[in-house]
Every structure is written in structure tokens, then in C-alpha cells.
Amino acid sequence: MSELIDRVPKQIFLAGQWRDAADGSRFGVQDPGNERQLCEVADTQDADVREAIEAAVAAQDEWAATAPRERGEILRRAWQLMTDRAEDTARLMTLEMGKSIEESKAEVTYAAEFFRWFSEEAVRVDGRYGRNPAGAGRMLVSKHPVGPCVLITPWNFPLAMGTRKLGPAIAAGCTMIVKPAQLTPLSMLNLAALLKEAGLPDGVLSVLPTTSASRVVSPALEDPRIRKMSFTGSTEVGRKLVEQCAPNLQRMSMELGGNAPFLVFEDVSLDDAVTGAVTAKMRNNGESCVAANRFHVHSSIADEFVRRLTEEMSALKVGHGTEDGVKVGPLISADQRDKVIELVDDALARGARATTGGKPLDGNGFFYAPTVLTDVPPDARILREEVFGPVAPVTTFDTEDEAVRLADDTEFGLVAYLFTRDLDRAIRVGERLSTGMVGINTGLVSNAAAPFGGVKQSGFGREGGNEGIEEYLDVKYMALALKE
Numbered sequence: 001m002s003e004l005i006d007r008v009p010k011q012i013f014l015a016g017q018w019r020d021a022a023d024g025s026r027f028g029v030q031d032p033g034n035e036r037q038l039c040e041v042a043d044t045q046d047a048d049v050r051e052a053i054e055a056a057v058a059a060q061d062e063w064a065a066t067a068p069r070e071r072g073e074i075l076r077r078a079w080q081l082m083t084d085r086a087e088d089t090a091r092l093m094t095l096e097m098g099k100s101i102e103e104s105k106a107e108v109t110y111a112a113e114f115f116r117w118f119s120e121e122a123v124r125v126d127g128r129y130g131r132n133p134a135g136a137g138r139m140l141v142s143k144h145p146v147g148p149c150v151l152i153t154p155w156n157f158p159l160a161m162g163t164r165k166l167g168p169a170i171a172a173g174c175t176m177i178v179k180p181a182q183l184t185p186l187s188m189l190n191l192a193a194l195l196k197e198a199g200l201p202d203g204v205l206s207v208l209p210t211t212s213a214s215r216v217v218s219p220a221l222e223d224p225r226i227r228k229m230s231f232t233g234s235t236e237v238g239r240k241l242v243e244q245c246a247p248n249l250q251r252m253s254m255e256l257g258g259n260a261p262f263l264v265f266e267d268v269s270l271d272d273a274v275t276g277a278v279t280a281k282m283r284n285n286g287e288s289c290v291a292a293n294r295f296h297v298h299s300s301i302a303d304e305f306v307r308r309l310t311e312e313m314s315a316l317k318v319g320h321g322t323e324d325g326v327k328v329g330p331l332i333s334a335d336q337r338d339k340v341i342e343l344v345d346d347a348l349a350r351g352a353r354a355t356t357g358g359k360p361l362d363g364n365g366f367f368y369a370p371t372v373l374t375d376v377p378p379d380a381r382i383l384r385e386e387v388f389g390p391v392a393p394v395t396t397f398d399t400e401d402e403a404v405r406l407a408d409d410t411e412f413g414l415v416a417y418l419f420t421r422d423l424d425r426a427i428r429v430g431e432r433l434s435t436g437m438v439g440i441n442t443g444l445v446s447n448a449a450a451p452f453g454g455v456k457q458s459g460f461g462r463e464g465g466n467e468g469i470e471e472y473l474d475v476k477y478m479a480l481a482l483k484e
């Protein structure tokens, strides 16, 4: 294991070169499974940020002028390298983030897929040519890289949330400054090394690990030459970043918090619904913005659904992510576990009942038992706040209208899941729900080929799919007079 950590460069990746922080300062990275320090990483300082901004600006025009095929080939090689090294990359991720090896491997595949997808999109940026309505001239519409970008990535998917931003930025021809999460910088530093190996030219990318997000992000957003910011994280932080982008009107993509409802109608196959529920809840330890946050089940099948879900959840092996057979690793930090404890205790105090779990696990590491809560009252905080942990609160409904009302009774609008065998109802309800994404008879919507993103307080912009690259492109229209 320590060999894996030793291989990761623990410096700043500044415009293609590895460097210590300007003043030599470093910060510790912890293993959440045993609260031990794994290593130290360079802590970016003001002077480093200034250099990264200048480098991103200086490299922009030349990078934008490279052939799309060339950028696509870099992404394709990066996909291949990630795929070849999936095992080690997954182990590294488990060490710094905690999730099981199985989950980390799934993330590596998912992350690599964004590179493959955007390697194919790089050569498909289109435009149009047409007569103007008066017939007297022509209209030429083309797309161009938006310019240097600041990309801010979270700790929960330290690789995939990076490739989902870097992939389209590279495909479009934008230079990038990446600020990885303080808790999980290693996966991103590893990715920077891999991209260099895949042929990404020096100057195009800087990765700035830091203990102070504002030290990196604020000067970049205050600089009008930086033209785009993409953020995955909490709604609270997202709002502040929107304010920071206002003076220079940088383009923004905001992938923010969720509070996903999971609707189970009375006609389902309970086997399928419970399998989907476990996936939607427990992927990534429940530490995901698309994790099902609350289960609304038709009252005629609720008892049986709870019984089966309890059986499945209590059978999940909890432990250090690197151990064999472990399905649920530690949560990322003491703070994150405290939040889970607080929300579950609040629900229990208001009358909910835990049919399994309901408490943290003793010993080292930030472990919390997979939990099912039933009889959850409408005023329980857990129905309104994103729990980001392995807890499934269940409530009931009697009619389709009530199900939709409950599902939409939230400020968030990222994803909803619904299970029914009635196709008409699936489409009808799916279209009514106020979310950017809907999973129909599946607990997993994430896919590099699909537009991922939310509405309401879950943000705006789409990542992945054909839509993903558009976030990194500006549209130019040229009016052409024509003497006919």
C-alpha cells in the first residue's frame, strides 16, 4: 500500500511541471478507515496561483488551435492508461477516500469513460451555415473554446468528477486550473501525471492542492481572463461561487446538492425495487449527490419493502475499504459522520424507528452502520436535508398525486427514482417530477453518455453526454452580406 502512495507525486502540478509550494508548506492526507496520516502534499500558496493563472492564459490560444483529433487522441490514450491501471488507481482512491475497492473500481471505469466519450466528442463540434430569413445574406455559426477554466472537484468521487470536467475542457480546447478537494488530492495528482504521460502539453493543466479553497479560487475568478468555472459540491458553497463569478460574468456549471426521492408503486417486483433501492442508497457509501435520500413507498407494500430492505442493508459487510468482501467503507471524516448521527438522532427523537443500524460503529475510522428508518414523521430533518451517508428513511403514500407531491417537496431537483411496471405511469410521473434526471426502474442514472445535472437548488449546466462539451464552448455568429 505505501508503495502506491510513494508513487504519487505529492507536489503542485504547475503548467505541466511538478513543484513544491512557493514557501515549501505541506498538509497531511488522512486514511478515513483508521484516521492515520497517509502522506503530506504541497499546500499551494498565492504566488503559485498567480503562476498557474498566467500559464493557463498564455497557453490558451495555442491549445485552442490544436487539431480536435489531436486532443481526442490525448483523451483516448488517457482512457487507455486509466483502464490499464485500474487496479492501482482504485486502491489509491480507497486509501484516501475510504470506499470499498469494488466501489473504487467502478469509479475508475466511470471516470475513464468520460475521457473515452469526450475523445469522440472532440471531433464532433459542429456549426451551421444558412441563408438569413431575408434571403440577402448568409449566417455562419461556429463554436470556440470558452477559454481558461477553473475546475473545482469534490472528495466523494475524486476521479470521476475530475474527468467529467477535464474531458470536455480538453476536447473543446480550454486550458485548466484544477482545485481538488483538500481531503482527496492524491487521485487528482495521479491523474495529472497520467495526462502528462498521455501527451497533454505543458501549460494546459495545473492542479493546485490546497488547505484553502479561496486562496486558489478567488484570485482566479477575480481575473477576467479566466472565462469559466465548474463546481461540484454543496449548494451553500455554489451560491458563493456564483457571486464570485458575477463581476467578470464567467460561464458557470454548478453541480450542487440533492435530496433524491425514491418512489415505489404498488405494482412493482419487490425484488427489483429493493435491489434498486440498495444501489441508489449505498453506492459510494451513500456519499453521493444522487444517493436516494428518502424512500416513499405505496402503503400496501411498505411493510414488506421495509422488511426486505432491512434484510439487505443489515447483510452488507462494513469495514476498511481494502478488506475482502467489504461493501461499505468509512465515511470521509468525523464531521461527515457527526452530520449523519445528528440527522438519524433527530428522526429517532421525533418517533422514527431503526429496523437496522441507527448508530455509528465503535473503534477507529468514521464508520456508520447501514440503517433503515421507518415511521419517519414529515417534520424529520432527514427528509429535507441531504444525509450523505448509509441511511434509508422510509415513508408511505397512497396515490400517484401524493407520491409526486412528496417527491417534489424539496428545494433540490437533481434526480428522482421511480419503480413501477406501468409504462404509462412511469412516463407520466417521470415527466411531472421537478428534477434534472429520473431513474425509471433503476437505481443508477450516472453514465458518461448522459447529461448529468439538476434544476432548482441542485444547480445548472450539464456534464457528460452531447451536452457536456457545450459548457466549454462559446457560440460565434458571423453575418455575411452577399451580392447575388
Ligand SMILES: O=CCCC(=O)O
Binding pocket: 156, 157, 287, 288, 289, 290, 446, 452
Ligand atoms: O456526487 C455526485 C456525482 C455522482 C455521479 O456522477 O454519479
